[in-house]
Amino acid sequence: MNIGVLGPKGSYSEKAAKQWLAGRNNENDHSLEYFDDIQDVFSSLSSDSVDIGVVPLENSIEGSVGVSLDMLLEKDVAVIGETVVTIEHCLLSRGKKEDIKIILSHPQGLAQCRQFLKEHFEGVELRTTGSTSHAAKLATEFPEMAAIASKEAARMYGLDILIPNVQDRRQNHTRFFVIVPSEKKEHIESIIHANSEEHEYKTSIIVYLDRDRPGALYEILAEFAQKSINLTRIESRPSKEALGDYVFYIDFEGYINDANIKGAIYNIESKVGMLKMLGSYPKFIPGPTSN
């Protein structure tokens, strides 16, 4: 299996993919393929060069990764897994702290360290890169450049850790989705199943609500409440048509074929403009490898 992640080597997406693979069938038979941006990971799935993609979805400091949400709606993909990675951003450079003129990172990396950057590097130029590891790779070129990226990226590209733990909150986690082309879902799941049995599941859907029905969100939540389905996340995203039109990304506990879930989905479909089923997947359980 080819697994597509945000590259180059040393990215948090790579860490997420390895963490998700750990303990799975033929864990070491799978190869990683690295892409320049999240959109390309999604596109690689449609072009058949990659079987599985691992993409960041939400971060505990900065919230949703907009491009991932947009692509989940746009592309014909299914979610077969999730994993949560501990993020520990460091300031990396081959130069000295006092010489830093340019700091590079993924927009999420910069945002997760906003306070730190404002306090310690006010006025320093900030450049965005496709990933934190790409920032580290670029920072090898000039001593006045620093990257916000992981310790692994420092090792990978031979940079010094000028300041560890530069994120605005000590606790920093990113949740990743494991995605596959919808039509290959069952085939891939059968190959790459976990060796241990996983019992708890989560399901993710996307619903479109138009402005003309302000009570629709309440009606949807009522369906879940009446059937005792636990929501674990609800996230709104503009529909891009007009201010006030939203798409909601909803995660809840349970498996798509459970009777209560089936009933809720059936009822919700009649209340919304559009419902996209992303799929059911084993719930992430924090283990010793995830910290």
Place this chain on the structure above:
Amino acid sequence: MNIGVLGPKGSYSEKAAKQWLAGRNNENDHSLEYFDDIQDVFSSLSSDSVDIGVVPLENSIEGSVGVSLDMLLEKDVAVIGETVVTIEHCLLSRGKKEDIKIILSHPQGLAQCRQFLKEHFEGVELRTTGSTSHAAKLATEFPEMAAIASKEAARMYGLDILIPNVQDRRQNHTRFFVIVPSEKKEHIESIIHANSEEHEYKTSIIVYLDRDRPGALYEILAEFAQKSINLTRIESRPSKEALGDYVFYIDFEGYINDANIKGAIYNIESKVGMLKMLGSYPKFIPGPTSN
């Protein structure tokens, strides 16, 4: 009155402030003060140098402006108004299209033009600035730099519009909040009231829900539904403590002293970990100046 906005001159925040001021009492007696970033606009209110701030809240393509949401929760401010500005990003430079090596803009500007940048400028270096107008100002320095900013910024800084309308969707709007220090709210409102009577109001609140009560959001929405209060927006944002803990930003129609609103707020307060009342303000009505 001093009104703080994201600067330098030519920013969409400036446009928003002027649009909101239009038709108000002593419309021309107020002066604008320009700040480097959104956080500084909020801080200027606590330091007494500025009376009113105008800050971007959400965009119809890219969604919420994270830093504004965070600051609304953190700082002791009240919302006294909203306005919606039509955004029309252009690619500006003093050089030629084929020579562009670096593109600068606010992270929201880059995100709103993601598709355009990928299609036409793949691999070109992207740099973030504190505002779109700051990007335009910087782009005057080198012909191989371009900024994503407004037509007004092109005029202001003498740049050419290389490509108009570069955002990924033709329709592009940003909603701004007009904020004041909480303790000065009534005083400022009495000075700067609108000349025409405004009848329709909206109210904004922030509530914190902890993970242990997955049904709490439903109970909140039930309060609104039972009292026939129309929600106009609901937005989740990580609480920054842990994945799965959210703060919800909720906007609805009505005035804080209306009996049904008072009742709903009273009931909701008993169901949530924290409720912050941001205030009631006249609903934005699109006029001839706002497109």
